[in-house]
Amino acid sequence: MSLDGLVRTAWLIPLYALVAWLGALIWSPGITRRTGPRPAGYLNALLTLVAFLHSVGALVAIWDQPAQVIRLPWLQVGDLVLELPLQASSLTLGACAVVTALNLVAQIYGFGYMEMDWGWARFFSLLGLFEGGMCALALCDSLFFSYVILEILTLGTYLLVGFWFNQSLVVTGARDAFLTKRIGDLLLLMGVIAIYPLTGSWEFEDLTAWAKSVQAGAISVDSTLITLAGLGLLAGPVGKCAQFPLHLWLDEAMEGPIPASILRNSVVVGTGAWVLIRLQPLYALSPTVLRVMLVIGALTAVGGAFVALAQIDAKRALSYLVSAYMGLIFVAVGTGHTQQAYQLLLTYAPAMALLVMALGMVIWNSITQDLRYLGGLWSRRPISGLCFLTGMAGMVALPPFGSFWVLTDLWQQLAQSGQVLWAAVVLVTNAVTALGLTRVFGLVW
Structure with a gap:
C-alpha cells in the first residue's frame, strides 16, 4: 500500500485493536483449554504492531500536508444526519503512533507480569479495547462521538481496575473510579446537548468557526447560557484527567494491574485533556469558564505535586503526579497556549510510562510497594533504576528531553505575556515534582 493509501485508510487504525x-475472547479459559490463553496476548501485540506501523507510515505521508477528513455514515432520522468524521492530520496520527507504541510496550511488559494470571485473555482483550478507543478518539472530529468514545473508555477503566475482582479493595477502587467519573460525564453530556442548538453541529471545525463568529460579533449569544454550557463541557475533562475535586479515583485505580497502569497513567488520563484542548475556542467565549479552568488546573498541579511528595506508596506517588501534569495542561489551555498543551500531552506520556514500568518491576520483584521497606536496589535492579532516571528527566524538563522544550516554551510565553502567576505555577510544579521523584529514587535505589 502506498503512503497516500495509508492516510486514506487511517480509519483502520482503531479497528486493528x-x-x-x-x-x-476466543482464548478465554471457558472456551479454549487446549492452547491456554497465551495466544490472546500474542494476537493483541501483533495487531498493535500493525496499527503502530500504519500510524507511522500515515504520519510520514501527511507530514506538512493539509488534514484530510474521512466521513463514515452512521445514522439518519428525519433531518438529523449523524456522520462519524475522522480527521487524518500530523497531530492526530502522531497521537495514534504514541498510543499504539505505548500499548505495545505495555503488552510486552504484561507478558511477564501477567504470566501466571488466570485472566490473561480478558486482560489483553481489555487492552485492545483501550487502544481502539483512544485511537478512535484521536481521529474523531465530532464532539458527540468523542463523548460516546469517552464513555466506552470509562467502562474499560472500570473493568481493568476491577480486574482482580476477588479482592475487596479492587472492587471498591473500580466502583469509586466509575462513579466519580460519572459525575463529570453527566455534566459533559448536558454540555454536549446544550451546545448543539446554538451551533447546529458537533464537529470540532464547525464549533471553532462558530466561536470565532461569536467573538467577531457576527453571532449574538447569551453570556449566561454559554457559561453554563462551557462549565458542563469542562466537567468531563475534569473527571477524566483526575482534577480537583474529582481526582481521588486515580489514586484508587492503582489497585489494578501495573501493565494497565502504564496505559492509564500515560495516555488514558490524556483523553480528557485531548477533548479539553479541542474545545478551547468554546471555553474562550466565557471568562468565567477560563477562570474556573485555571483555578482547577493550578490547584491540582501544585497540590498534586506536594501530595505526591508525602506518599509512602510507590504507585500513589506517581498517581498524584499524573493529576499534577494534567493540571499544567489545564493551565496551558486556560491561558490560550493550545500548541504547548498538545506538545506537553504527547511528551509527558512516554516519561510517565517509563516511571510506571520501572517502579512496577521493583514492586513485582519485591512483593511490596511501600517505600519505607525498599532501598539499596541499585546493585540488583540497575536497568530499572536507569529507566526511572530517564523517565524522571523527561518529566522534570531536563534537556534534551521533549518536556524541557515544551515547559520552557510555555513558561516563557506566560512570563512574556504578563501571566506571572501561571508561570509560577509551572515552575513550582516542576520543582516539587523533581524533588518528589528524587525522593522516590533515593528510597528505592
Whole structure:
C-alpha cells in the first residue's frame, strides 16, 4: 500500500485493536483449554504492531500536508444526519503512533507480569479495547462521538481496575473510579446537548468557526447560557484527567494491574485533556469558564505535586503526579497556549510510562510497594533504576528531553505575556515534582 493509501485508510487504525479485542475472547479459559490463553496476548501485540506501523507510515505521508477528513455514515432520522468524521492530520496520527507504541510496550511488559494470571485473555482483550478507543478518539472530529468514545473508555477503566475482582479493595477502587467519573460525564453530556442548538453541529471545525463568529460579533449569544454550557463541557475533562475535586479515583485505580497502569497513567488520563484542548475556542467565549479552568488546573498541579511528595506508596506517588501534569495542561489551555498543551500531552506520556514500568518491576520483584521497606536496589535492579532516571528527566524538563522544550516554551510565553502567576505555577510544579521523584529514587535505589 502506498503512503497516500495509508492516510486514506487511517480509519483502520482503531479497528486493528478492536479486532484483537474480540479475537482475544476466543482464548478465554471457558472456551479454549487446549492452547491456554497465551495466544490472546500474542494476537493483541501483533495487531498493535500493525496499527503502530500504519500510524507511522500515515504520519510520514501527511507530514506538512493539509488534514484530510474521512466521513463514515452512521445514522439518519428525519433531518438529523449523524456522520462519524475522522480527521487524518500530523497531530492526530502522531497521537495514534504514541498510543499504539505505548500499548505495545505495555503488552510486552504484561507478558511477564501477567504470566501466571488466570485472566490473561480478558486482560489483553481489555487492552485492545483501550487502544481502539483512544485511537478512535484521536481521529474523531465530532464532539458527540468523542463523548460516546469517552464513555466506552470509562467502562474499560472500570473493568481493568476491577480486574482482580476477588479482592475487596479492587472492587471498591473500580466502583469509586466509575462513579466519580460519572459525575463529570453527566455534566459533559448536558454540555454536549446544550451546545448543539446554538451551533447546529458537533464537529470540532464547525464549533471553532462558530466561536470565532461569536467573538467577531457576527453571532449574538447569551453570556449566561454559554457559561453554563462551557462549565458542563469542562466537567468531563475534569473527571477524566483526575482534577480537583474529582481526582481521588486515580489514586484508587492503582489497585489494578501495573501493565494497565502504564496505559492509564500515560495516555488514558490524556483523553480528557485531548477533548479539553479541542474545545478551547468554546471555553474562550466565557471568562468565567477560563477562570474556573485555571483555578482547577493550578490547584491540582501544585497540590498534586506536594501530595505526591508525602506518599509512602510507590504507585500513589506517581498517581498524584499524573493529576499534577494534567493540571499544567489545564493551565496551558486556560491561558490560550493550545500548541504547548498538545506538545506537553504527547511528551509527558512516554516519561510517565517509563516511571510506571520501572517502579512496577521493583514492586513485582519485591512483593511490596511501600517505600519505607525498599532501598539499596541499585546493585540488583540497575536497568530499572536507569529507566526511572530517564523517565524522571523527561518529566522534570531536563534537556534534551521533549518536556524541557515544551515547559520552557510555555513558561516563557506566560512570563512574556504578563501571566506571572501561571508561570509560577509551572515552575513550582516542576520543582516539587523533581524533588518528589528524587525522593522516590533515593528510597528505592
